[in-house]
Amino acid sequence: MSRYIGQSLPRRDARLKATGEARFTADLSLPFMLHAAVLRSPYPHARIVRLDTSRAERLPGVKAVLTARDTSGVKWGVFRYTRDQEFLAREKVRYVGEEVAAVAAESEDIAREALELIEVEYEILPAVFDPLSAVADDAPRIHDHAERNINIHVPIHVGDVDRAFDECDYVHTERTVSEEESYFMTEPYAVLAHCDRQGTVEVWMPNASPHTKAKGLANALGLPVSKVHVRHVSVGGAFGGRSDMFPGEYIAARLSQMTQRPVKLVYTREENSIAVRQGHSMVVESTFGFKRDGTLHAVDVTAYMDGGAYSSTGPIATSVPFLCFEQTYRVPNVRYNGYRVYTNKPIRGMIRTHGRAWACNVDMQLDLAAAALGLDPVEIRRRNAVRTGDTTPTQSKIFKMDSLATIKAVAEASRFREKWGKLPKWRGIGIGCVSVMSGFPMGIRGGSAAMVKFDEDAGVTVISGVVDNGQGNENVVLQIAAEALGVAPGAIQLVASDTEVTPIDQGAYSQATTLCSGNAVRLACEDARRQIFEIASDMLEAAEEDLELEDGKVFVRGSPSRAVPLRNVIRMGLLKGKNVIGHGSFGPNVDQTREWIKNPKGQLAAAFSYGSAVVEVEVDPETGFVRVLDAWVAHDCGKAINPKEVEGQMEGGLAMGGHGGILLEACKWHEGANLNPDFLGYKVPLAPDMPPIHPFIVESEDPFGPFGAKEGGLSISMCTAQAYSNAIANAIGTHIREFPHTPDRVLEAIEKRAVTGDP
Amino acid sequence: MNEARKSPPKKMVVELEVNGTRHELLVEPRRTLLEVLREELGLTGAKEGCGLGACGTCTVLMDGRPVRACLTLAVEAQGASILTVEGLADTVADREPGALHPIQEAFVDAHGVQCGFCTPGMILAAKALLDEEPDPDEARIREALGGQVCRCTGYTKIVEAVKLAARRLSGEEVKA
Ligand code: FES
Ligand code: FES
Numbered sequence: 001m002s003r004y005i006g007q008s009l010p011r012r013d014a015r016l017k018a019t020g021e022a023r024f025t026a027d028l029s030l031p032f033m034l035h036a037a038v039l040r041s042p043y044p045h046a047r048i049v050r051l052d053t054s055r056a057e058r059l060p061g062v063k064a065v066l067t068a069r070d071t072s073g074v075k076w077g078v079f080r081y082t083r084d085q086e087f088l089a090r091e092k093v094r095y096v097g098e099e100v101a102a103v104a105a106e107s108e109d110i111a112r113e114a115l116e117l118i119e120v121e122y123e124i125l126p127a128v129f130d131p132l133s134a135v136a137d138d139a140p141r142i143h144d145h146a147e148r149n150i151n152i153h154v155p156i157h158v159g160d161v162d163r164a165f166d167e168c169d170y171v172h173t174e175r176t177v178s179e180e181e182s183y184f185m186t187e188p189y190a191v192l193a194h195c196d197r198q199g200t201v202e203v204w205m206p207n208a209s210p211h212t213k214a215k216g217l218a219n220a221l222g223l224p225v226s227k228v229h230v231r232h233v234s235v236g237g238a239f240g241g242r243s244d245m246f247p248g249e250y251i252a253a254r255l256s257q258m259t260q261r262p263v264k265l266v267y268t269r270e271e272n273s274i275a276v277r278q279g280h281s282m283v284v285e286s287t288f289g290f291k292r293d294g295t296l297h298a299v300d301v302t303a304y305m306d307g308g309a310y311s312s313t314g315p316i317a318t319s320v321p322f323l324c325f326e327q328t329y330r331v332p333n334v335r336y337n338g339y340r341v342y343t344n345k346p347i348r349g350m351i352r353t354h355g356r357a358w359a360c361n362v363d364m365q366l367d368l369a370a371a372a373l374g375l376d377p378v379e380i381r382r383r384n385a386v387r388t389g390d391t392t393p394t395q396s397k398i399f400k401m402d403s404l405a406t407i408k409a410v411a412e413a414s415r416f417r418e419k420w421g422k423l424p425k426w427r428g429i430g431i432g433c434v435s436v437m438s439g440f441p442m443g444i445r446g447g448s449a450a451m452v453k454f455d456e457d458a459g460v461t462v463i464s465g466v467v468d469n470g471q472g473n474e475n476v477v478l479q480i481a482a483e484a485l486g487v488a489p490g491a492i493q494l495v496a497s498d499t500e501v502t503p504i505d506q507g508a509y510s511q512a513t514t515l516c517s518g519n520a521v522r523l524a525c526e527d528a529r530r531q532i533f534e535i536a537s538d539m540l541e542a543a544e545e546d547l548e549l550e551d552g553k554v555f556v557r558g559s560p561s562r563a564v565p566l567r568n569v570i571r572m573g574l575l576k577g578k579n580v581i582g583h584g585s586f587g588p589n590v591d592q593t594r595e596w597i598k599n600p601k602g603q604l605a606a607a608f609s610y611g612s613a614v615v616e617v618e619v620d621p622e623t624g625f626v627r628v629l630d631a632w633v634a635h636d637c638g639k640a641i642n643p644k645e646v647e648g649q650m651e652g653g654l655a656m657g658g659h660g661g662i663l664l665e666a667c668k669w670h671e672g673a674n675l676n677p678d679f680l681g682y683k684v685p686l687a688p689d690m691p692p693i694h695p696f697i698v699e700s701e702d703p704f705g706p707f708g709a710k711e712g713g714l715s716i717s718m719c720t721a722q723a724y725s726n727a728i729a730n731a732i733g734t735h736i737r738e739f740p741h742t743p744d745r746v747l748e749a750i751e752k753r754a755v756t757g758d759p
Numbered sequence: 760m761n762e763a764r765k766s767p768p769k770k771m772v773v774e775l776e777v778n779g780t781r782h783e784l785l786v787e788p789r790r791t792l793l794e795v796l797r798e799e800l801g802l803t804g805a806k807e808g809c810g811l812g813a814c815g816t817c818t819v820l821m822d823g824r825p826v827r828a829c830l831t832l833a834v835e836a837q838g839a840s841i842l843t844v845e846g847l848a849d850t851v852a853d854r855e856p857g858a859l860h861p862i863q864e865a866f867v868d869a870h871g872v873q874c875g876f877c878t879p880g881m882i883l884a885a886k887a888l889l890d891e892e893p894d895p896d897e898a899r900i901r902e903a904l905g906g907q908v909c910r911c912t913g914y915t916k917i918v919e920a921v922k923l924a925a926r927r928l929s930g931e932e933v934k935a
Contacts, residue, residue, distance in 0.1 A: 010867045017875025018863040018882060020804020020844035027803035059762040110764070117762060186808045186816055186876040186910050236806075236876030237910050269809040470874025470911050644870040644916070651913030652873065659913075679813035679908060687901040687914040 004482040004489055005707045008644035011475045012489065013234070013468070022234040025190040025204050030262035033192075034063055036255055037111035038248070038265070039101040039118050040275065041093035044344035044672030045127035045140065048092060048100070048120060055117040056103060061110035064258040065118070066102045066251060074220045076245045079596075082152075082311035084143055085347075087220060087247040092125070094142055094309035095346050096673045097274035099247045104255040104263050129672050131304040131341035132283060142309065142342040151307050152314040152340035156322060156600050158393035159333030164298035168289030170372050171298075174365055175286075178357035178739035179666035180306070180348070181279035182677070184684050187236020188272040193252035194262040201228050201256065205249050206235040208242045208469055209507025211445065214499040216245035217253055228253075229500040238469035239656065240350035241277045243509040244312055248275075273677035277349035278667060280305040280317060280340070282357040288365040294373050294380045296366075298333040301325075303358055307340040308347040314340045315596035316440070317348065321355030324718065325362050326392045327435035327608050328403075329384040334393050344672045350509070352717045353657035356739045360662075363432045363722035364735050368759060376420050377431050377726065378411045381612075386435060388700075395591075396437075396604040402636045402700035406612040407433060409634035409696040414614040426619045427629075428731025432722025433612045437605035438711040439512025441594050446512075447587035448520040449503035452481065452528045454580050458552060458567040460485060461493040462524070465505025466517040468496070471713070472645040473513045477521040479641050480706050484525030486550035503585075511711040514641065515607055516586050518706035523584025531580045532566065535573045539564050589704060606704045610636045611650075611715025613723040615658065615691070619731040621750055624743030626663055626728055628691035633716045636698040639708035647695040649713025654693055658720025659685045662728070662740050734759055775836045777802065778846025786833045793817045793828035796843060804844035804879045808908065815907035818880035819843050825887040844879035847886065862886055862924040864934060871920030873911035881907050885921045893929055897922070 016022040053065040068090035077083035088099050101118050105111040126140040133139055134149040142149055165171055191205040201221065207213050210230035218225045235242065248265055256263040267275065282305050289298040303321065307314055318338040326334065353359075370380040385403040392398070410431065411417065419429050439446070450464040462481045468474040474496055475489075482489040495501055505520075506512050533544040536554040540547065540562055548557050555563035573580050591602025615631045633650050640646040664683040668675040676682040701708035728746065729735040734753040738745050752758070770785045777800060786795055793810075796802045796819070808816035810829045817828040820842040842850070847860045859867070862885050872878050881904060888895060888903040895903065900921045901914070909917060926932040 008870065011870070011872065013875065014867040014870075014872040015859065015863075017872045017878045018844075018859065018866045019848065020802070020879045022875050023803070024806070024876060026807065027797075055762055060764055113765060184908075184910055186814060186874070186908060187806070188808065234875060237874045239910070269811070269814075470876075472873065648870050648873060648912055648916055651915040652911045653913070655913035656910065678811055679809045680811060684908060684910065685913075686906075686908065687904040687918065688898075690901075690914050693913065693915055 002483060004479045005641055006643065008642055009479065009489060011472055011645065012478055013474060024187055024234045024236055025192055025206060026266045028192050028204055029264065030194055033262040033264055034104040034106065034259060035108040035111050036102055036104045036252055036263050036265040037108065037115055038099050038251060039115045041089065041096060041098040041100055043093060043122055043124055044096050045125040045142065046093050046122035047125060048089060049123050050121040051101065052119040053101060056114040059110065059114045059117060061106040062103055062114045064104045064255050066255055066258065071254065072220065072222055076216060077311050078244050078313050079315060082314055085310035087250040095344050097346055098309065099251065102251045102255060104259055127344035127672055129343055129345060129669065131306045131343060134341045134343050142344060146342055149342040150339055151311055151342045152318045152597065154315065154318045154336065154338040154597055154600065156336040156394060161298050161300050161333045161335040164333035165289045168297050169292040170369055171287060171289040172365065172368055173287045174361055176284045176357040176361040176737045176739065178282050180281045181351055181661060181665045182273050182667055182682055183239050183241035183277065183351060184682065185237030185239060185241060188267045188269050189248060189276050190266040191249045191252040192262065192264045193256040195253065195256040195260060197260060199227060201253050202231060203228065203249055203253055204231045204233045206238065206242050208238045208467055208509040210467065210497045210499045211465065211504045212507055213245060213249060217249060220250050221253060221257065232496055232498045235469045238508065239352040240354065240509060242469065243349060246276055269679065270677040274346050274674050277312065278346050279351035279354065280307060280348040282355060284357045284361045286361050286365060288369065290369045290373060292373065294370065294375045294383050296329055296331045296384045299331050300335045302337045303339065305338065305340045306343050306345060306348065308343060308345045310347045312347050312349045317350050317354065319596050319600065320350065321358035323604060324359065324434055324436060326394060327386055327437065328433055330386055330390060331393060346674065352653065352714065353661045353721050356661050356721045359434060359718050360722050360725040360739060363726055367726050367729065371759065376417060378407065378416055381407055381431065381433055385433065395601045398608055400700045400702050401435065401608050401610050402698050403610040405698045406610050406634035406636050409698060410612045410614040410632040413694055413696065414616065414632045416614055426621055426731055428727045428729065429614060429616045430723045430726025430730050431612065431614045432719040432726060434715050434719040434722065435608050435610045436511055436711050436715045438515045438607040438609065439506060439510045439588050439605045441590045441592050442506055442510065443592065445504060446506050447585065448505040448516040449585040450520040450524040452524045452582040454570045456571055456574065458570050460487055460491065461495060462521055463495045463502055464517055464521050465502040466496050466513060467505065467508040469508050471649060472642065473508055473517065475645065476514055476641050477517055480518050480521050481525050483707065484522050485529065487552060511714055512588065514709045514712060515705050516588055518709060519586035520584045522706045523586060524582040527584055528580055528582025531578065531582065532569050535578060536564055536569045539569065539572060607638065607702045607710035609711040609715050611719045613716060613720040615720065615723045615727045617727045617731055619728060619746060624746035626746060628659065631691045631720065632694045633720060634696035634698055635713065635716055636700050637712035638702035638705045638710035639699050640697045640712065641707065641709050643697055646697055646712045650695045650716040651693050653713050653717030654720040655685045655690060657717030658724045659690060661721045662724035664740055666740055771834055773833050773837050775838065776840040778843060779849060788832065788834050790833045791829055792831040792833050792836050795833040796828060802843050802845050806876055806879065808876065815880045815884065816877055818883050818907065820883055820887055823887065823890060825884050844882060847882065861927045862889065865924035865927060866920040869916055869920035869923045871912065871917040877907060877909040881909065881917055885924065889925055889928060894925055
């Protein structure tokens, strides 16, 4: 019986965060610390003709000035074949905000003053700001190696799409367009680095994978990985925007190497928006073909994603929207061409609702087909939902996924079918579904390991690479360890995400933490139990397999009075030279030969979650303003380790993906300059905006997840976007093809509908 | 030859009380209250999420009222009494060592904390509300927190935390 799994225990880190004791990177300081600032490109595309730092170097208080001249020139890219970014621009700059030089000085004021003394002469080059212009034959070339500025092309073709369309009873083409979203995690990026006189570099920064950062930094600094220690620190949100390497951590570490003093670099909100990551803008063209009974038979999608100036997570980012689709709705014949295109804009990464134009296009197609074929939106999803036992077009087996239960939960709770077609004018209801993978093949960095050790008083310390960006991952592994060891989570210490101490972990960016880090901790605890029982079996004169461990006691099953305190067992072990140290290592059951571009087939993830959402809206036809009346969300997370925390992920997902993603969020531009990098110009949802949210947790008991658990929450940030968009369409009688659906776009759609009558 | 630095502005004496302790500080007039709290006094509970008055992560109480510490100059706080998240628990009379303020407890118990970056500001904004209105309805809570951005939670559990705190502070509900 579960004592700690499935319990909504308060999170361990919450007390520290509620008292202000939790330390985020900008809160840290070290003795003799210097402060850094970065000079950024004012142009979207320009050659650096002259770069003179001599005046800045002479400013009193300046300790070092860093340019590409002082670097090894190692380029960063998530994959060997995507290494295209130097951490400081060498010959040319490719976006407004790119790093050109950096200063370390006695104070931030001096550092900023020094930036003004750096002289840079640029030769301005023609620039290009959207993916469709960038692939034109006469477009300016941003990287020498990329013809037509195509950074990544993911081609997937399964079945015979052209023939399959001929077999369809209903075929329809749609084009959707979305602007970029921005992460707006509340913590702006910051980094503190300290290179000591043994050449060891310690670094603190918000991150989703300290081991990825340590490896990237070690490469760039020319050090072995063991000399780079990325430390644990509280992280103020990530949402995909802290995943790969950023110039900031290199700059701080390199300046610290040059000065032999700690260096702190704190980005402004604006720098965080422009010079870390943004979401991709997209143009998506889809053709969907259905049989008369509503089964989806063929799909052809082409997507152009604006990748900005460098690759970042490009191959993954170009694939994931398609993969989420093929896991969500069955389709035997499918062709996908995803193009990630270089432009002279900031670098794009994965974001919590990656690909709203893609995902919403799919669910728009489903609603239009349902209407044409005489089905309702719930029924067409029920008929097409991927479920347990299915295999996706790219050959992932779905071992356990209760998609239908999530659809049923939201459809019934919202009384969807009773409301469909019967709501008052300007009211609408919509549904969306999405499946998210718990991880993907990541080679040597795809699994997790953990250790558990005991003090002489039986105190427990778990050592795990688990990364927590705020979503509660640390608490997940604590509850798992508690369950496996029969010890209250409050009595367990956790050492997490410190590359000097903790083993490699896949990080918190592929939705694999619960599955991989959780399993590694479970296995480590089970290993410790075995060792404990081995020692205790002599003490209790009982067979190891007859022993139980609970509440700090080892006892014989069925006769609880034959017991010995765990403390005594641990001490006996120490006496006998058998120090109990549990070890667990876990790699997910994925096909490591699967590759994003060259070989996009094989088992993608060990588990897949499924989310469904329904929202009901009211549109003001005078202003175009959308009021969301109610939202119902259901998520198959396998097993909720901590149900309230899973709900929190679902609610936060709805806020960012649904509410922000469909009603508010978009980056604005002028000639490659982001006009709204701050909270004043970029609207994020606030407390008064939000609808009541009714969360439902579906537990399909995953066969591979720890205690049945898999990814918890991300599905909702995506499927709520689809539900919001469809609900608005239902309210105004026509779909909006541009994302987000801001009031002006809602009004425009209402007016156009009045003229053309198009659905 | 060295470049000449721009001459640093003259400093002024500012007296203020922070979490019950009186301080006399020498600060440049352009320094914000947030800079003084974080850098001079080491009180890093108030965060700088934007520096523009738009996110609320820097919210502290000045003479009981919530202010954006990033927009408040330290010299404007002359003579004022400031409460930051670090001092909140001490406002509870006769508390056990290590005990939290009931609002902090409620944020922990109601799962109102995820990444925690917005939490100090949120909690102080909630305190200002509950000091004025001990029994606010949900719409009033949402309005009072309307200037505090949270990117993680969707606000549901933060609102529940404030409701729970109100019930506990009024004695209507006792913490188990
Ligand atoms: S930092 Fe003061 S409001 Fe954002
Ligand atoms: S908990 Fe992360 S911003 Fe509120």
